[in-house]
Amino acid sequence: MPKPGIRECVAVGRAIAAGNLLRHEGPLQLTSRFETRFAEHMGSQHALAMTSGTTALHAAMTAIGVGPGDEVLVPAYTWIATAAAPALAGAVPVLVDIDESLTMDPADLEKKITPHTKAIIPVHMANAPCDMDAIMEIARRHNLRVVEDACQAVGVSYKGRMCGSIGDIGVFSFNHFKNMNIGEGGAVVTNDAALFKRIMNFHDLGAWARPGYAEGGEPSFISGHARVTEIQGAMLDAQLSRLPGYIRGLTRSRAAVAGVLADKSDLRLSPHHDVDSAAGMTVIFETEREAIRYAERPGAYRLFDNSKHVYTNWKPILEKRSAHRDLNPWAWAHREISYDASTCARTLDILRRTCRIYLSERWPTPVARWKARALAAPSTEQTEAGGMTQPDGQTSVPAAAR
Numbered sequence: 592m593p594k595p596g597i598r599e600c601v602a603v604g605r606a607i608a609a610g611n612l613l614r615h616e617g618p619l620q621l622t623s624r625f626e627t628r629f630a631e632h633m634g635s636q637h638a639l640a641m642t643s644g645t646t647a648l649h650a651a652m653t654a655i656g657v658g659p660g661d662e663v664l665v666p667a668y669t670w671i672a673t674a675a676a677p678a679l680a681g682a683v684p685v686l687v688d689i690d691e692s693l694t695m696d697p698a699d700l701e702k703k704i705t706p707h708t709k710a711i712i713p714v715h716m717a718n719a720p721c722d723m724d725a726i727m728e729i730a731r732r733h734n735l736r737v738v739e740d741a742c743q744a745v746g747v748s749y750k751g752r753m754c755g756s757i758g759d760i761g762v763f764s765f766n767h768f769k770n771m772n773i774g775e776g777g778a779v780v781t782n783d784a785a786l787f788k789r790i791m792n793f794h795d796l797g798a799w800a801r802p803g804y805a806e807g808g809e810p811s812f813i814s815g816h817a818r819v820t821e822i823q824g825a826m827l828d829a830q831l832s833r834l835p836g837y838i839r840g841l842t843r844s845r846a847a848v849a850g851v852l853a854d855k856s857d858l859r860l861s862p863h864h865d866v867d868s869a870a871g872m873t874v875i876f877e878t879e880r881e882a883i884r885y886a887e888r889p890g891a892y893r894l895f896d897n898s899k900h901v902y903t904n905w906k907p908i909l910e911k912r913s914a915h916r917d918l919n920p921w922a923w924a925h926r927e928i929s930y931d932a933s934t935c936a937r938t939l940d941i942l943r944r945t946c947r948i949y950l951s952e953r954w955p956t957p958v959a960r961w962k963a964r965a966l967a968a969p970s971t972e973q974t975e976a977g978g979m980t981q982p983d984g985q986t987s988v989p990a991a992a993r
């Protein structure tokens with residue numbers, strides 16, 4: 592999570608000085624400028640900034656036509672927003688186990704498909720890309736839509752393509768904990784002009800009144816309002832320039848730490864779907880006890896302990912509660928959907944045995960190697976050598992939402 596700094600400050604000052612902060616009217620058109628550059632960076636045709644990643648997921652569900660009676664497959668390890676998005680559109684989330692890569696297990700995904708399944712939301716969790724080749728192949732074979740949740744992997748690549756640019760729609764978050772950080776914010780990308788038009792409509796109740804909206808044949812529908820201002824646009828436009836360097840820094844630190852761990856420890860890194868561009872690092876143990884011990888050292892935490900990403904804690908989902916009883920997606924479902932501890936027991940087991948290792952994009956390689964020696968030391972020894980004080984008092988939970 593980069594910190595907004597002087598560049599963002601100057602950009603916001605310019606936006607304010609320009610005299611009109613509406614994205615459609617601001618004279619500098621900074622939001623549009625960001626969207627053009629972001630689409631280009633992702634290798635997608637269209638991009639739209641929005642107020643949050645959660646709203647962007649809801650927009651994506653609405654755009655692909657998810658609604659009452661539908662089932663949407665989501666991983667059991669993610670922020671609750673991934674599961675809430677289908678429910679906001681009237682559908683029910685169905686949980687899919689993760690594998691040791693911490694992303695959706697394609698084998699379990701295929702098992703969870705029913706005649707009611709409409710879409711899949713693979714989540715690139717903690718900068719770890721999903722097995723998109725396998726997921727896209729399954730989706731095409733079953734004629735399912737794919738909405739990539741790349742909220743925790745902004746700017747990360749998978750086999751030469753950007754996370755978020757591979758499915759029908761990609762969704763990003765720019766909240767404080769993400770790879771781009773403007774406090775709160777989100778975006779979608781897509782190559783599909785009709786889907787994009789529905790997303791535009793979703794985020795702008797006034798879309799039907801904007802010049803040119805009638806073109807293109809997508810009728811307008813009632814929606815909410817999630818437009819950003821030129822303040823967010825200015826910050827995003829300024830920060831996008833820093834994103835590639837930020838990811839490169841993480842990749843470099845990761846490679847240096849991984850090298851030391853391979854030389855000086857028998858720790859097992861989690862399998863990764865594109866090791867050469869890996870920008871995050873987790874280690875997996877044989878037993879829960881070993882993971883708990885390992886997580887005591889500074890710079891490491893056990894995934895199970897960041898409990899808001901563990902599905903057995905998602906209170907409103909577990910209780911199947913919507914704001915109004917008559918709008919409850921679970922009442923429209925064709926069958927009983929379960930979210931108990933046995934639903935995705937394998938996910939819980941993996942999270943109990945996996946620790947994330949904190950990486951900084953600012954570590955020069957010798958510093959990364961020095962930090963890594965403390966991470967490689969056996970658990971019984973004290974790890975004083977590697978102090979692991981984190982810059983700027985950042986927490987040890989880098990990708991936590993909220």
Ligand SMILES: *Cc1c(COP(=O)(O)O)cnc(C)c1O
Nearest residue numbers: 643644645670672742764766992
């Ligand atoms: C952060 C996050 C979201 C939602 O983003 P917000 O901008 O906080 O609404 C969705 N999915 C995942 C996996 C996230 O980490």
